[in-house]
Amino acid sequence: MSDFKILSESVIRGDVKTALAETQRALDAGTSARDILDKGLIVTLDEVGERFSKGLIFVPQMLRSAKVMQECTKLLKPFFHEGEVTSKGKVLIGTVKGDLHDIGKNLVSMMMEGAGFSIIDLGVDVSPEKFVQKAQEVEPDIVAMSALLSTTMPSMSQTIEALQKAGLRGKVKIMIGGAPVTEEYARRITADSYASDAGSAVNKAKKLIGVS
Numbered sequence: 548m549s550d551f552k553i554l555s556e557s558v559i560r561g562d563v564k565t566a567l568a569e570t571q572r573a574l575d576a577g578t579s580a581r582d583i584l585d586k587g588l589i590v591t592l593d594e595v596g597e598r599f600s601k602g603l604i605f606v607p608q609m610l611r612s613a614k615v616m617q618e619c620t621k622l623l624k625p626f627f628h629e630g631e632v633t634s635k636g637k638v639l640i641g642t643v644k645g646d647l648h649d650i651g652k653n654l655v656s657m658m659m660e661g662a663g664f665s666i667i668d669l670g671v672d673v674s675p676e677k678f679v680q681k682a683q684e685v686e687p688d689i690v691a692m693s694a695l696l697s698t699t700m701p702s703m704s705q706t707i708e709a710l711q712k713a714g715l716r717g718k719v720k721i722m723i724g725g726a727p728v729t730e731e732y733a734r735r736i737t738a739d740s741y742a743s744d745a746g747s748a749v750n751k752a753k754k755l756i757g758v759s
């Protein structure tokens with residue numbers, strides 16, 4: 548963990564320059580992109596969240612840390628490509644209505660894309676209607692939803708209902724995730740799959756549509 552001390556501190560401070568230099572330094576030193584992401588960046592955002600909960604920092608600082616994280620992720624992206632592959636399947640992904648958190652969703656998209664899925668990313672604050680409209684248009688294999696706020700989780704179940712009403716439920720698999728989401732919640736709202744992180748999201752997506 549101490550390997551990532553400077554990286555972690557620079558993400559907390561919102562210091563993009565140092566964070567990028569540290570990310571590059573770690574890559575040059577042979578640290579895996581996965582370790583930099585998991586042990587350097589994601590744990591630091593958890594720490595940022597803790598500090599926010601305790602009232603030690605506020606939204607602007609949280610936002611700055613998020614921006615640094617996103618910049619560092621760009622450096623890591625090429626390392627998550629499994630090679631030239633034809634599309635394994637189509638994934639329509641978005642962060643649900645009322646929710647603006649997109650780092651986790653972007654990581655899931657990045658890893659899935661790297662594993663050969665084609666991704667249609669609807670961005671953040673995506674209403675059930677928008678999910679349905681786009682699903683009708685692009686006919687995805689998987690509809691993937693992200694939520695980071697406990698208050699926006701119900702939008703996942705509203706989206707599933709909307710897909711059902713539009714006659715699409717039997718045609719797509721539904722996958723959900725995000726920090727407050729659980730396996731139990733996924734079962735309750737009849738989602739087909741849940742994953743706690745971007746790596747397992749890829750494996751579960753492959754399993755869902757029967758590709759390797």
Ligand code: B12
Binds near residue numbers: 599695743745
């Ligand atoms: C960065 C951040 C922000 C940034 C977001 C910037 C951005 N572009 O995303 C900003 C500053 C905008 C923000 C705003 C707010 N935030 Co905020 N935020 C965070 C923070 C610190 C980090 C989130 C994050 O990116 N984590 C890193 C990523 C990689 O993790 P992740 O998203 O969980 O994703 C992983 C898995 O969950 C999974 N996954 C994610 N999505 C999906 C989808 C699928 C399909 C699958 C399979 C898997 C999957 O894979 C990912 C990668 O491994 C968290 C704290 C935390 N520990 O989560 C608080 C946190 C989520 N925020 C919180 C709050 C309260 C807010 C605000 C309401 C604050 C306010 N008073 O305004 C607003 C809400 C704005 C809105 N309407 O959305 C609370 C939520 C509490 C709750 N449970 O409801 C948290 C937990 C902080 C806290 N401890 O209080 N926030």
